[in-house]
Amino acid sequence: MGELEQRILSHLQGRLSKKRLTHTLATAQTAALLASRFGYDPHKAYVTGLLHDCMREENLQNLLLFASKSDIIIRNEEKQSVSLLHAPASALLARQAFGADEEMFWAIRWHTLGKEDMTTAEKICWLADYIEPNRTHEGVEEVRQLAETDLDGALLRAMTQSLRHLRETGAPLCEQTVKAWEFLRNTMKNGAKEKS
Numbered sequence: 001m002g003e004l005e006q007r008i009l010s011h012l013q014g015r016l017s018k019k020r021l022t023h024t025l026a027t028a029q030t031a032a033l034l035a036s037r038f039g040y041d042p043h044k045a046y047v048t049g050l051l052h053d054c055m056r057e058e059n060l061q062n063l064l065l066f067a068s069k070s071d072i073i074i075r076n077e078e079k080q081s082v083s084l085l086h087a088p089a090s091a092l093l094a095r096q097a098f099g100a101d102e103e104m105f106w107a108i109r110w111h112t113l114g115k116e117d118m119t120t121a122e123k124i125c126w127l128a129d130y131i132e133p134n135r136t137h138e139g140v141e142e143v144r145q146l147a148e149t150d151l152d153g154a155l156l157r158a159m160t161q162s163l164r165h166l167r168e169t170g171a172p173l174c175e176q177t178v179k180a181w182e183f184l185r186n187t188m189k190n191g192a193k194e195k196s
């Protein structure tokens with residue numbers, strides 16, 4: 001393990017629970033695997049995975065304060081919950097403390113909500129977080145199988161499942177996530193049309 005990874009790990013060790021640390025390491029490993037499969041830099045994907053939840057266990061007030069000291073734009077729905085706000089806050093810390101570049105920054109920033117026209121780095125981080133081996137949610141195995149060969153197909157399936165889950169549990173649907181899903185579905189439909 002390199003010096004940067006060591007530094008990130010010692011930072012995380014005091015701040016994340018054992019369970020979250022296990023999830024973090026597994027996300028990093030899964031991201032590196034996906035990167036080598038889909039033509040992205042495995043080392044950058046690994047480091048992005050290590051950092052994606054680095055602020056996940058801070059309280060809402062701290063996250064709001066931290067984000068307010070930067071120029072990052074936070075969506076209104078993100079201001080209400082740690083489960084959303086930790087993404088932009090983690091991206092900020094990744095950049096400030098660990099030198100994350102633009103690709104890594106945005107991959108961490110959008111790993112909860114997703115966005116339209118995602119980059120490969122963003123897709124890999126989102127998907128690795130969803131399918132890492134400790135995840136047991138319904139349908140995860142189908143997504144893992146798709147992710148063997150088809151990054152967009154796996155992501156679309158994962159986002160579909162994730163939106164369905166939100167609907168079923170009565171949780172509010174974020175407009176941003178619905179737009180991400182629609183964009184990906186339309187891109188894939190158009191791609192299929194062009195091929196036929």
Ligand SMILES: [Fe+2]
Nearest residue numbers: 052053056112
């Ligand atoms: Fe997260």
Ligand SMILES: [Fe+2]
Nearest residue numbers: 027052053129
């Ligand atoms: Fe995560």
